[in-house]
Amino acid sequence: MIENVLLLLLILILTAKLIGALFERIGLDSTIGELLTGVLFGPSILNLVHAESIEAFAIIGSVLILFVAGMKQQDIGKIYKDKPALKIGLTLLLVTAALMTTFFYFVPRYFGLEFGIFQAVILGLAFAVVDIGVPAKILISKGLINRPLGKITVRSAIVNIILGLLLFTIATLFISPNLRDILFKAGGIILFLAVTYGLIYFLSKISKFVMRMHVEEGEFVMALIMVLALAYLTEVIGFSSVLGAFIAGVLIARTPFAETRSFSDKIKSISFGLFIPLFFVWFGLEINLAEIWKHIILAVLIFLAYASIRFIITYSYMRKYKMKMPALISSSMLSVDVESLVILMVALQLGIFVTEIPLTLFAPSVFFSTFFIVLLVAIFSKIEKPKKAKKMVKFIE
Numbered sequence: 001m002i003e004n005v006l007l008l009l010l011i012l013i014l015t016a017k018l019i020g021a022l023f024e025r026i027g028l029d030s031t032i033g034e035l036l037t038g039v040l041f042g043p044s045i046l047n048l049v050h051a052e053s054i055e056a057f058a059i060i061g062s063v064l065i066l067f068v069a070g071m072k073q074q075d076i077g078k079i080y081k082d083k084p085a086l087k088i089g090l091t092l093l094l095v096t097a098a099l100m101t102t103f104f105y106f107v108p109r110y111f112g113l114e115f116g117i118f119q120a121v122i123l124g125l126a127f128a129v130v131d132i133g134v135p136a137k138i139l140i141s142k143g144l145i146n147r148p149l150g151k152i153t154v155r156s157a158i159v160n161i162i163l164g165l166l167l168f169t170i171a172t173l174f175i176s177p178n179l180r181d182i183l184f185k186a187g188g189i190i191l192f193l194a195v196t197y198g199l200i201y202f203l204s205k206i207s208k209f210v211m212r213m214h215v216e217e218g219e220f221v222m223a224l225i226m227v228l229a230l231a232y233l234t235e236v237i238g239f240s241s242v243l244g245a246f247i248a249g250v251l252i253a254r255t256p257f258a259e260t261r262s263f264s265d266k267i268k269s270i271s272f273g274l275f276i277p278l279f280f281v282w283f284g285l286e287i288n289l290a291e292i293w294k295h296i297i298l299a300v301l302i303f304l305a306y307a308s309i310r311f312i313i314t315y316s317y318m319r320k321y322k323m324k325m326p327a328l329i330s331s332s333m334l335s336v337d338v339e340s341l342v343i344l345m346v347a348l349q350l351g352i353f354v355t356e357i358p359l360t361l362f363a364p365s366v367f368f369s370t371f372f373i374v375l376l377v378a379i380f381s382k383i384e385k386p387k388k389a390k391k392m393v394k395f396i397e
Contacts, residue, residue, distance in 0.1 A: 002048050009278075012037060012054065016277045028370055029133070031337065034277045035366065038284015051285035054278050059241075061279025062342045064271040066242040067227045069132075069161065069339070070249020071258065071267070079155045088152070088317045089159025092333070093128050093167070096309045100124035103305050111298045113357065121171060122347050123358060127306040127365075129164040131337035132157040138332045138377060142325070149323045153332075161339050162246075168343050169234075169243045175350060188237025192244075195233065199226070199251055207255040219257040220266045226252060240346040283341060283359065291360045299364040307334045307369065325384040331376035335369045336362070 002008045016037040020030030041049040051058075079085065101124030104115050115123065135153050139145040145154070173185050210218045230244035257263050292299065311330045318326030344358045 001050070002053075005053070008049060008053055009057075012041065012049070012281050013274065013277065015040070016281050020277070027374065029337075031280050032366065032370060034280035035284040035287075035363075038281040039287050039289065040284075041281075042285040042287065044287065044289035049285055051282055054282050054285070057275055057278040058282035058345075061271075061275035061277075061282075062345055063227060063231045063241055063245040064275050065279065065338050065342060066165075066246040067249040067252075068267065068271055070246040070251075071253045072158075072249075079158055082152065082155050084317070084321050085152045085155035086159055088156035088314065089130075090163060091317070092130060092156065092310060092313050093160045093164050095313055096128035096306060097121075097124045097164075097167075099309055100127045100306055103302070107301065108298060111295065113295070113298070118171075118174065119352060122168070122343070122352055123361075125164060125168055125171070126340045126343040126347075126358075126362070127302070127336060128160075129336075129339045129343065130157045130160045130310070130333055131335040131339065132161060133335070133337065135329070135332040135335075138328070138373075142328075142381075144325075149325070149329070152321070152323070153329055157333070164339065164343075165240075165243060165246060168346075169240055172240060172350060175352060185237060192233060192237060195230075196247055196251070200254075203251055203255060207257065211257060217266075219255075219260075219263050223248075223252050223263075223267065240343075240350075242342050242346060283345075283363075286356050286359050287363050288356070288360060291357075292363060295357075295360060296364065299361050300368070302361055303365045303368040306336075306365070307372065310334055325380065328377060328380040328384050331373055331380060334373055334376075336365050 002011065016034040019033035019037055021033070023033040024030045038049075038051075040046060042051070101117075101120045104123040105117060105120040108115060132154065135157055136145065139150040139153060144150040173182055175181075207219070207222065210222050227245050227248040230248040231241040232244070234244035235241040252258055310333045314330040314333045315326050318329055323329070341362065344353075344362055347353055347358070348356070
């Protein structure tokens with residue numbers, strides 16, 4: 001076992017970056033390489049690192065993931081005025097969550113596993129949340145990101161993620177059936193909303209004051225203080241820390257310095273350079289290959305179930321709105337990644353699950369979805385070649 005923290009971080013970060021870069025070279029996501037680093041050093045293979053050794057880094061990584069996601073939502077009001085995007089994102093979330101909840105409540109029993117109704121709801125929700133990164137990358141590669149098709153696709157994914165996190169937060173209200181606990185959390189919501197409203201009102205004044213002070217790294221420190229404070233506040237009142245982090249990102253996106261190159265570079269460096277890779281390494285360390293193999297048939301069925309539901313829903317809406325390349329866009333919606341993993345991680349921390357079985361069932365879907373997206377995109381790129389631009393109904397403002 002590697003006990004020295006400095007040596008531990010050196011080995012894990014170096015290996016994660018090298019393997020991640022290798023996967024990027026072959027057209028796959030670097031997060032798979034980071035995840036495999038954890039599997040390599042974890043109990044399944046070398047057994048040199050315990051997941052607990054980097055759990056604190058992983059928690060910060062999960063917070064920063066949602067903070068960065070929140071920072072991308074500058075035009076959040078415009079997103080919710082986009083009716084097609086709202087319908088697609090909402091339908092994807094609710095229908096997939098409902099069907100996957102039913103799946104998780106009944107099907108695992110035939111494989112020796114049993115989930116309560118509340119656990120099944122959380123699992124259904126985790127597999128209903130779309131990973132925005134994959135659709136965005138595919139749209140960019142096809143030159144469609146700034147067209148109506150691209151905007152609707154990205155906005156529908158954003159709607160899906162935001163509402164998914166909101167539903168997860170609401171669901172945590174009912175972890176305890178105790179009326180006192182529910183009232184405490186309801187009061188916590190009111191407190192959190194009051195703090196958020198106050199920050200919205202005073203944020204521009206605070207940010208201008210910080211910029212006038214010319215304190216070294218003042219804007220960066222202000223952002224970190226806000227994300228840690230709101231994440232801690234939501235955790236203290238019994239919710240997920242990632243909700244506070246996401247709201248902090250949305251608020252920081254409204255500041256005058258949010259789009260400056262120096263600020264965004266610092267946020268990306270600390271997030272994607274250290275903490276977020278360690279979050280995926282931690283996930284890999286939690287994976288037990290023997291357990292995955294034991295439940296591999298169930299894991300395959302889970303992937304086929306949620307992937308089929310997402311594909312059918314997205315394809316139906318793309319055809320309804322007469323969008324180009326419906327099958328290719330639908331294929332890009334099959335990915336599960338960061339947001340889903342964060343939901344499962346927080347659910348474990350809150351005691352909703354007492355074993356790592358949810359992570360064991362989730363891990364294969366990361367690999368399956370990546371493989372099938374690459375395969376399907378290659379196939380549909382040839383079948384659905386972009387046609388000459390036609391007059392389209394304006395769905396986007």
